[in-house]
């Protein structure tokens with residue numbers, strides 16, 4: 001017999017399975033074995049309510065470790081009234097069905113005006129809108145990130161080799177040994193203060209490779225409150241999706 005449950009946290013749903021183990025360990029242990037697969041090992045006598053409360057308490061940690069279900073609601077529908085994140089703000093969508101050949105996105109007065117071809121429906125429509133938005137975000141990232149990188153690089157006295165915008169599912173950004181910086185296009189959904197932290201973090205790796213105290217001292221030069229920004233980013237992680 002398996003016991004399982006679901007805990008909702010923000011926009012995420014955490015589905016977990018309970019593994020009852022006899023004697024020995026007296027504590028409740030949560031592991032994320034692979035994305036979306038959360039196992040809670042608990043003593044036989046631990047009440048269900050206590051297990052659920054433990055999952056709820058650790059929700060942020062679980063989300064950070066990719067423990068949310070891919071099928072978690074809400075699934076984006078790309079309809080009027082929905083909103084997407086851009087530079088840390090919620091931007092509302094106004095969607096019109098037209099005889100346009102492809103999805104068109106216009107960003108105007110902090111609103112997304114979207115035209116969707118009448119010939120598309122269901123999953124096809126959703127996928128076309130998602131693809132169009134991804135392209136839009138990628139373009140914005142490519143336009144805006146280089147300036148921010150330049151500014152922080154100047155403060156740190158470093159020079160990256162190249163800046164690339166990529167689709168990195170599991171990370172925000174990386175710095176290769178040759179000095180190439182790679183940014184997840186989703187970065188542009190985050191608030192400017194968080195983007196600057198990410199930029200400073202990767203640029204600091206041009207001076208110090210690992211995450212030593214020396215490394216964080218470099219990050220702190222342009223971003224003295226980097227700790228707070230880093231925490232906000234970890235919480236935001238799963239929410240910036242299309």
Ligand SMILES: [Zn+2]
Pocket residue numbers: 201205211
């Ligand atoms: Zn790092």
